[in-house]
Amino acid sequence: MKGKNTILRLTYTAILAAAYAALTFVLAPISYGPIQYRVSEALTIAPFFIPCSIWGLWAGCILSNLYTGSVLDIIFGGLATLLAGIGTSYFGSKGNTVKNRVLGCLMPVLFNAVIVGVVLTWGYQIREFESPLKSYAFNALTVGLGEAGVLYLIGYPLLKQLPKIKFFREYAEKINGK
Secondary structure: OOOHHHHHHHHHHHHHHHHHHHHHOOOHHHHHOOOOOOOOHHHHHHHHOOOHHOOOOOOOOHHHHHHHOOOHHHHHHHHHHHHHHHHHHHHHHHOHHHHHHHHHHHHHHHHHHHHHHHHHHHOOOOOOOOHHHHHHHHHHHHHHHHHHHHHHHHHHHHHHHHHHHHHHHHHHHHOOOO
């Protein structure tokens, strides 16, 4: 059964990576830049239920950021997604409560705002203000607001509804080896 579970996890991870990348590419005009609404980020709630999702999201983000051709996007965008996935998984392991759902959704918002804000300000030199710190604060804010919109308008309702779906519960248990 262990080998079968490994294949299931790998397959699930690959599908999640492909779904993240496809959503990002299809919605490219709103998925990139200093003001972005990356709808694929709603998938970052997956580690709340299925910890191995972290790797699929990480791979999907890297694939998505290949589109920009920027090594900074690929490395640091992937890092932000990886750290966000770890944080979201942590809160999911604490139980599906309102507090943990809110904090789980907050992880992608924080990590992307901080890390992507740095990439935009110092990597791409996107500076709306004379002061680099004010520009960073602005870039972090715009990325964070877009991320919060996706996570709390799409991701949070998914966190509430998915456990109510029998197929999802059974599938998550199978992938998690329970």
